[in-house]
Amino acid sequence: MVLSLILLVVDHRFHHLQHLRSTLAFLTYPLHYLADLPFTATHWLDETTSSRETLRAQNRNLRDQNLHLLAELQKYESLQAENMRLRDLVDSSFKVGDRVLVAELSSVDLDPYKQQVIINKGSASGAFEGQPVLDAHAVMGQVISVTPFSSTVLLITDTSHALPVQVLRNGLRTIAVGTGRIGELKLPYLPTNSDIVEGDLLVTSGLGGKFPPGYPVATVTRIDRSPDAPFSSILAQPRAHLDRSREVLLVWTVPSQLPASYVPDPADDPEPQPEVPAQSEAELKPGTEAQAPTVSPVPQEPAT
Amino acid sequence: MSGPGNGRLAILITLCVAMLLMILPMPEWARPFRPQWVTLVLLYWAIALPHRIGVGSGFIVGIVLDVLTGTLLGQHALGLSIVIFIAIQLHQRIRVFPFWQQSLGILILLVIEHLLALWVSGATRGVTPGLAYWAVPLIGALLWPWVFVTLRKTRRHFKVV
Numbered sequence: 384m385v386l387s388l389i390l391l392v393v394d395h396r397f398h399h400l401q402h403l404r405s406t407l408a409f410l411t412y413p414l415h416y417l418a419d420l421p422f423t424a425t426h427w428l429d430e431t432t433s434s435r436e437t438l439r440a441q442n443r444n445l446r447d448q449n450l451h452l453l454a455e456l457q458k459y460e461s462l463q464a465e466n467m468r469l470r471d472l473v474d475s476s477f478k479v480g481d482r483v484l485v486a487e488l489s490s491v492d493l494d495p496y497k498q499q500v501i502i503n504k505g506s507a508s509g510a511f512e513g514q515p516v517l518d519a520h521a522v523m524g525q526v527i528s529v530t531p532f533s534s535t536v537l538l539i540t541d542t543s544h545a546l547p548v549q550v551l552r553n554g555l556r557t558i559a560v561g562t563g564r565i566g567e568l569k570l571p572y573l574p575t576n577s578d579i580v581e582g583d584l585l586v587t588s589g590l591g592g593k594f595p596p597g598y599p600v601a602t603v604t605r606i607d608r609s610p611d612a613p614f615s616s617i618l619a620q621p622r623a624h625l626d627r628s629r630e631v632l633l634v635w636t637v638p639s640q641l642p643a644s645y646v647p648d649p650a651d652d653p654e655p656q657p658e659v660p661a662q663s664e665a666e667l668k669p670g671t672e673a674q675a676p677t678v679s680p681v682p683q684e685p686a687t
Numbered sequence: 688m689s690g691p692g693n694g695r696l697a698i699l700i701t702l703c704v705a706m707l708l709m710i711l712p713m714p715e716w717a718r719p720f721r722p723q724w725v726t727l728v729l730l731y732w733a734i735a736l737p738h739r740i741g742v743g744s745g746f747i748v749g750i751v752l753d754v755l756t757g758t759l760l761g762q763h764a765l766g767l768s769i770v771i772f773i774a775i776q777l778h779q780r781i782r783v784f785p786f787w788q789q790s791l792g793i794l795i796l797l798v799i800e801h802l803l804a805l806w807v808s809g810a811t812r813g814v815t816p817g818l819a820y821w822a823v824p825l826i827g828a829l830l831w832p833w834v835f836v837t838l839r840k841t842r843r844h845f846k847v848v
Contacts (some may be wrong), residue, residue: 414703414755418710479731491710493757495718496808496816535757626715635835 409530482635499540507531517632521599523621549588570617595636613630692848719819722827731838734778745771766800797824
């Protein structure tokens with residue numbers, strides 16, 4: 384009993400047990416596989432026995448869709464080239480190149496009060512801890528433990544997950560924290576007077592260095608501004624189909640050189656005062672608090 | 688079909704089945720109501736064979752369950768070892784109870800385990816589960832007679848002593 388208490392504390396506070404957990408997870412992989420088997424089997428049966436007509440229709444649809452996407456991609460490529468050229472002009476070029484791998488969710492239920500899923504690609508495919516996971520629509524979460532053939536993904540809606548984001552419309556930076564409910568994120572660190580409206584799209588800001596910048600995350604759904612509170616309570620709905628997607632994308636970011644302006648300089652305090660430490664600590668509190676979870680090692684400026 | 692090795696296999700298999708039931712996908716609305724299968728099965732073995740299933744087994748099974756369901760390492764281990772400890776203290780009384788009285792006793796044990804899990808998760812995160820959380824031990828207690836009969840049949844068939 385004492386041992387389990389110690390384990391609890393150690394696992395919660397430190398990350399030394401990650402190795403033990405990964406080893407044990409490898410041993411329990413057969414159970415996960417077994418639980419997933421009926422669903423994989425029905426999926427396979429469904430695919431092999433579907434009629435020629437259905438397959439043809441599906442094929443036609445996919446070809447149409449592919450054509451559309453290719454057309455979009457042409458536009459996107461020229462835009463990217465233009466973007467690079469412009470960045471060259473202002474001397475702040477950085478390469479954005481991401482490699483992705485498609486993985487499938489295992490039909491396995493974990494603790495209902497934690498937002499985690501298991502996917503069928505592990506370290507054998509190159510997955511690593513802290514790797515971003517997307518679905519076809521938006522950011523889903525990040526890998527928190529890997530075994531050779533499977534890995535566990537913490538969804539962005541888990542209460543222990545915080546994600547540096549910015550509003551696409553005006554670049555306002557903040558942090559999106561999970562609420563523990565699927566389909567809901569909150570933005571607890573925005574002051575009452577910040578420029579954000581319902582319907583704003585939030586994208587990853589790339590601060591923190593774990594998620595590549597510019598991927599959509601969520602749409603702002605509700606804003607409660609009460610005049611006596613320092614921060615407004617803002618809820619957002621994840622764009623990713625967290626409870627419906629079966630295919631997910633694992634992303635490798637090709638190491639990029641961030642422009643110098645992206646690294647916040649602690650010496651750059653707007654109002655240098657003798658009692659700076661206390662002052663800036665109080666100011667930084669919202670930002671630093673949100674970093675306690677595993678997301679962002681880079682100090683964050685308070686969003687104003 | 689006898690011997691200590693064979694019996695261990697039977698216990699392991701029943702535990703594996705219980706763990707499988709813990710992670711088998713269920714519809715979204717039913718997820719919070721999943722009964723504590725592993726606790727039920729382990730409680731049966733602890734009451735039937737207290738000399739073989741002890742607090743240590745509870746701890747090990749709990750750790751495996753933690754890894755399996757992605758909870759904090761030690762959350763299930765703590766609850767299971769305490770509950771198994773109580774069950775072993777009371778096993779001679781529980782054995783002679785009629786079914787409904789047994790269920791009542793099991794209900795209390797399940798509630799203790801669930802309460803410990805709630806404390807652990809409450810101390811480490813902010814999620815407060817709803818009222819559905821407390822339906823879980825109740826469902827478990829209602830399932831107890833069936834679990835008991837099934838496992839007793841298994842035990843007699845494989846002559847686990």
